[in-house]
Amino acid sequence: MLIATIFLAKDIKGSHSWLVLGPIRLQPAEFAKFATALALAKFMSTYDFKLRNIKNFFISLAIIFVPMISIILQNETGSALVYFAFFFMLYREGMTGYILGLGLSAVVYFVVGMKFSDTLSVITPIGELAVEGIILFLCFTMVYILRKDKKTILIGLIFSALSFGIGGLVSQFIAVDFSLISLGLICLMIIYFIILSLHKWVIQYALIAVFAIGSVAFLFSVHYVFNEILEPHQQTRILVSLGMKEDPNGAGYNVNQSKIAIGSGGILGKGFLNGTQTKLNYVPEQATDFIFCTVGEEQGFIGSSIVILLFSCFIIRLIILAERQDRAFSRIYGYCVASIFLFHLIINIGMVTGLTPVIGIPLPFFSYGGSSLWGFTLLLFIFIRLDASRKF
Numbered sequence: 001m002l003i004a005t006i007f008l009a010k011d012i013k014g015s016h017s018w019l020v021l022g023p024i025r026l027q028p029a030e031f032a033k034f035a036t037a038l039a040l041a042k043f044m045s046t047y048d049f050k051l052r053n054i055k056n057f058f059i060s061l062a063i064i065f066v067p068m069i070s071i072i073l074q075n076e077t078g079s080a081l082v083y084f085a086f087f088f089m090l091y092r093e094g095m096t097g098y099i100l101g102l103g104l105s106a107v108v109y110f111v112v113g114m115k116f117s118d119t120l121s122v123i124t125p126i127g128e129l130a131v132e133g134i135i136l137f138l139c140f141t142m143v144y145i146l147r148k149d150k151k152t153i154l155i156g157l158i159f160s161a162l163s164f165g166i167g168g169l170v171s172q173f174i175a176v177d178f179s180l181i182s183l184g185l186i187c188l189m190i191i192y193f194i195i196l197s198l199h200k201w202v203i204q205y206a207l208i209a210v211f212a213i214g215s216v217a218f219l220f221s222v223h224y225v226f227n228e229i230l231e232p233h234q235q236t237r238i239l240v241s242l243g244m245k246e247d248p249n250g251a252g253y254n255v256n257q258s259k260i261a262i263g264s265g266g267i268l269g270k271g272f273l274n275g276t277q278t279k280l281n282y283v284p285e286q287a288t289d290f291i292f293c294t295v296g297e298e299q300g301f302i303g304s305s306i307v308i309l310l311f312s313c314f315i316i317r318l319i320i321l322a323e324r325q326d327r328a329f330s331r332i333y334g335y336c337v338a339s340i341f342l343f344h345l346i347i348n349i350g351m352v353t354g355l356t357p358v359i360g361i362p363l364p365f366f367s368y369g370g371s372s373l374w375g376f377t378l379l380l381f382i383f384i385r386l387d388a389s390r391k392f
Helices: 002-008 028-044 054-072 077-092 097-115 125-147 150-170 178-200 203-229 232-241 253-264 291-323 328-352 370-388
Strands: 019-021 024-026
Touching: 002 019, 002 028, 002 054, 024 370, 028 054, 028 077, 028 328, 028 370, 054 077, 077 097, 077 328, 097 125, 097 203, 125 150, 125 178, 125 203, 150 178, 178 203, 203 232, 253 291, 253 328, 291 328, 291 370, 328 370
Parallel strands: none
Antiparallel strands: 019 024
16 A cells, blocks of 8 residues: 555645545555554564564564655655654664664764754854764763773873864964864774774774764765755755744744744643634644644643643553563564654654654644544554453
């Protein structure tokens, strides 16, 4: 159905993700979530399965990324990003935490590099310096965590201080690009770690060197990714979310109106169906992706907090149920369910309040939409049925 949607779906608000069958509109991407969760649970619960086996790990990734790529081809980026939630389940099942660390590092590099940019098209030396400083910090942190090598850290800190100190003195007479100094320090650090790895036959130093090389490569690929891969509307949403561009009547309109609606609700809210911003349709998509601003305006801070608290209890309950399963299949599927709900909650509320870019994913059981309602219902009720069949 996902593949058929790429070719048969009509263009609805720039997305080709809906199959129109007479009076019925169906979004296969919503149903693919529980299908992917079931497929992962089936594969990963086979006899003698170990996630750290390279073959098993890449097959698991293929089960996640094949539907994800199919959804991206439908120009439905928001629904595709939900599939990254499965990495929380993979972490529970034995995936090394370094992979999550790499993903978090990539996000930090991108955000910091863009945030400290003076232009809208390329990371400036200020942005490079900030990111390169983070790379140095992370590498020293990894040396301490993996090897407890205080000597190497001390040498690195002294050398860095001397380099920037000399650069500061020279800058009194000529212009100095400190980002080049930090880049040179990273290159020297990489060479030093490779030498240490070969001399002491310690693989951790080589891994840190590879991490540093990959970080630098990612840093200098941000310009290409941002300008050549992301769509113009996605670029604008990111820039607006980072506060680098004001677009109150364009990409920033929805978020701006949403924050006005939530703020106008105050502590107790204006009452059910009494919200002026939402009732007068100032907030687009207020019944779907931006449903939480309706809660904020009508029920206020107290009502919004209760909704978040209930969702938090719900997700914690799912994790508890997943942990008590007596079969690997049920446990894996349960963690998939919890991960998907957690991702939807964080991203939806984050984009409504301006904390994350607008990517258009619904708030479970709140947002209007038959496909999302059925998708979440099947996702959850399959797990309830699996839990009911456990032996103890």
